[in-house]
Amino acid sequence: MGLELDFSVVLERWRALLDGAALTLQLAFIAVICGAAIGVFGAIGRRGGNALVERLCGAYVEAIRNTPLLVQIFLVYFGLSSLGLKFSAFTVAAVALTINVGAYTTEIMRAGFDSIHKGQIEAAEGLGLSRAQIYWHVIIWPGIERVYPALTSQFVLLMLASSVTSQISAEELTAVANYIQSETYRSFETYIVVAFIYIALSFVMRFGFWLLGLALFPRRRRLGTPL
Amino acid sequence: DLLDNIMAAKKIRIATDLAIPPSGMMDASMKPTGSDVDTAELLAKDLGLEIEWVQTTGATRIPNLQTNKADVVISTLSVTPERAKVIDFTDPYAALESVVGGLKSIEVKDWDGLKGKTIAVSRGTTQDTALTNRAKDGGGFEVARYDDDATMVTAAVTGQADFIATSGTIVNQIGVKNPARPFEPKVLITTFNLAMGVKKGEPHLVAKLNEWIATNIANGKLNAIYKKYHGTDLPENMRGAS
């Protein structure tokens, strides 16, 4: 075939690619932090006693998990502006991604919390710990530890999925790629380069989470048991 | 030779994006329509060929050509030297007048009036390139890039964007969709020539297409199609003799 690859045109736009990758990571970072917080509270809500809260958290999780992220992003972006609330694309992208990953995190964390043996909770009750203290010391941290690999994967998936925010004018990596490829018509080269950048980003993220895991779960580090 | 193959098969594969009105879109009964669609249909009829539509999106118009999945792309391709390194362009069959449109209620007369504003464009289009360069050279405005025209227009209709850079036709549409936010053309960017795209190294096909384009510009048919969808005539220098 007469297709000759020429990467120079793409690579000479490395600054733009770097900016895009940085924005992708930034979006992922914000969504992971806020999503994890939503996940903890969502999971507690799904487990804890109050039927109404349980229903609400359940509805949130189901609505998000069963519809595409792109549709969610459109509804948030245009929904807010129709109500007269105008935020930057970055803000909306971060909010939509947070809402999305929060639902998945809720589900994963719920499974982690549920996996804590009843005996552990009774032991803590027997020591007179309050409900909040039991959650904090006996359920949340060990629960997160158990599902840490699943959480990591979900967060990497979120980073990859953040590419759809290009649709609402967030200048992340895919947006930059689309720009470059329509400016130069070098589609293959662009997509190949971008694939490598995404793979590198996901390695970086996994490595980061591995380091974070070592810091969060000292026992694993001390005993050398992998997460 | 691609042209021989096409003529032998009595079938031409034309790639177009059906989600970029008014060039390519679906009508109320979900049939392809639009200025590029009509152009393609006229071309096929004149050459006595049957059309096989190849659905593309903005990003896949060129790969479709390069990998021989389509013979010709007729999908608002504007001609730039950069792009001409990758594919061959025919002579222009139409032109797109790009403007910056804005809310009627905001007073803007020229580029200076756009200082401090944010202008929405469709990512990677020639408008995008033009505005991005201008912004870099101290244009004083921000560029917000959407993936396609429709999203950009939706942003304008719902209030996310107060200025958009696109064709005048689309600018006028916004007020129709949301009477509370009427838009009007404010500043002319430039006029881009639109051409058909062909894979590199097919001089016969290009020549054939150029010949057809010349004929149909001369007889006014291409102008008629343009006027039907864009509401205005082609620029003077392209208009036929009719």
Add this chain to the structure above:
Amino acid sequence: MGGDLNINHLLFLAHGALWTVGLSAIALVGGGTFGFLVALGRVSSSRAVRLLAASYVQLIQGTPLLVIMFLSFFGLAAIGFNISPLLAAGASMTIFVAAYLGEIWRGCIEAVPKQQWEAAEGLALSRGQRMIKVILPQAIRIATPPTVGFMVQIIKNTSLASVVGFVELTRSGQIINNSLFEPFIIYSIIAVVYFSLCYPLSRLSRRLERTALQKKPALA
């Protein structure tokens, strides 16, 4: 442009939804078959095969599906395999799904207690017999809930097939929206259709998980 939403638009959407279902089915069959091989590769006795399978999984899981779609449709064509959009969408969904299902299933195979392997070994069963007669039947039981759960992701991910010219649910919605400019109505309809395809599967997966959990103490 367009006018108002009419029955033709809805039919067009329904047609798109059919393709979404069809592509999902292809992805599940193709990805399932290939993913099964990946899972076997991950637990293979050969180090080289294990490494190969692991790299495959790492590579694919680090790449957005959109890019895989693009590269497999146009990339294959560029090296001389001119395949139809259907084949390309099927191939890239297969490549993508196989990496994820392979990994899920490897976990399930490894979740079968080590003692079961040893018991089968002690009975002089060959490696193939151990896998087919002892390990897989048990792994399948563990694997059903997460597999059904993952199908929800498959359904949603088929939307990216638009890049190879596929007009499935999301793309048909986009096409309609781009002539009507009614993002709310149209995206809400799409959301509802996806939800009604995915939610039953989510529920089923949850139910299967629960029954699997209840069975566990009896097995132990």
Add this chain to the structure above:
Amino acid sequence: MNAHSAPPAAAAPVVALRNVHKSFGPLKVLDGVSFTVPRGEVMVLIGRSGSGKSTALRCIDRFETIDNGEIEVCGRRVDDARLDVRALRQDVGIVFQSYNLFPHLTIEENITLAPHSVKKVPKAEARALAAKVLAQVGLEEKLHAYPEQLSGGQQQRAAIARSLAMQPKVMLFDEVTSALDPELTGEVLKVIEALATEGMTMVLVTHEMSFARGIADQVVFMHKGKVHEAGSADILSSPSTPELAQFVGTGL
């Protein structure tokens, strides 16, 4: 209905069950159980599997609510719905068969957790306390180990130390040795014996008859949710009901 009103007399029993009834659905598990444990005494609860021993113990620490009857622990009415459960549990230490140490915390962190977060004992003081109770169970050198690095017997002793660190007035033990092999069982029983010598009030469920004989001030034999026979440890050697005779015969 004089809950809370009477202050605990010095001579009042630390634990008292009066006609306690408890069902799980249709299953009657406790059917009018009464016993009292005076301060400093050791009561041993025996009986077949399913006779309700664990349930009785769990009711004392309010892990189960009862259907009927009265339970008084350290002057508190446990059957009162308004009971301050956390206050009760500061007075009562409970240790189960499965040690239930917190796997992600070191032994020291396991022990200091409750004193520090419940009783607000300062960190340094809590650490000193941890060293003290660990010495009591002979594990001083395991302060910084994680539970999984300990043998079963050591884990169980650490669990006992964790309860002791709350300085409870009464300790409940539910078959704390049945997951252990004979050698490890020995270690744990020694610790419990030492506690008895120091005058800790205790209720323990065990299947180790020879141990029961050695340590019990009072033995209660439960059968089908009822106290079937009770008395000093002597009843183990000369049971007066055929059920206990049979149980002791098989249980030895």
Add this chain to the structure above:
Amino acid sequence: MNAHSAPPAAAAPVVALRNVHKSFGPLKVLDGVSFTVPRGEVMVLIGRSGSGKSTALRCIDRFETIDNGEIEVCGRRVDDARLDVRALRQDVGIVFQSYNLFPHLTIEENITLAPHSVKKVPKAEARALAAKVLAQVGLEEKLHAYPEQLSGGQQQRAAIARSLAMQPKVMLFDEVTSALDPELTGEVLKVIEALATEGMTMVLVTHEMSFARGIADQVVFMHKGKVHEAGSADILSSPSTPELAQFVGTGL
């Protein structure tokens, strides 16, 4: 290095370990172990937890490879890297503490699986065989039950029957009763006793000293990876090393 060359003499031992060494990383688990089991004899392996009993057993069936020494089973050199492992395992039956029945198969399917797929015994014949071995362990009526429908003792007996169906020349048992309560233990031991009476060659690891006394032709006491004391069952009553004395003292 005469592996494979010498045909098994009739009088040759069925199992022979000669100076076997085995380490897991830095941990020396078998440190020069030697013993032989003649045809039709029952050898009982005892010792504390961690002394290497299971490892020795697993080496015999090539579940572990050894670092040094020789193992001969039914005339085959197990230490030979070119050993036909599957052929060895047709001669050797092994039963573990955790019964390891295949949960997705009925008892009959569990039993017929190996004869049918390894030895190519026709289905009907394999079924007859299953009925026979199940009768041998007293479970004839459980043919069509699934493992989870059986009690622990029944599951363990079914696991023994599954091994027997391969008509092995020697059976290895690793603490087959330690997950069972005394009543169920009795059932399983009875089955093993019957096998001994029928002349099966067996090596068994057990903590049941009284059982060992009754059944063993030979007792091997392992300590720290070595054969510390060996002899007839009498050594259990009159041990000559302090370690065995202590072990028998606590183990009882």
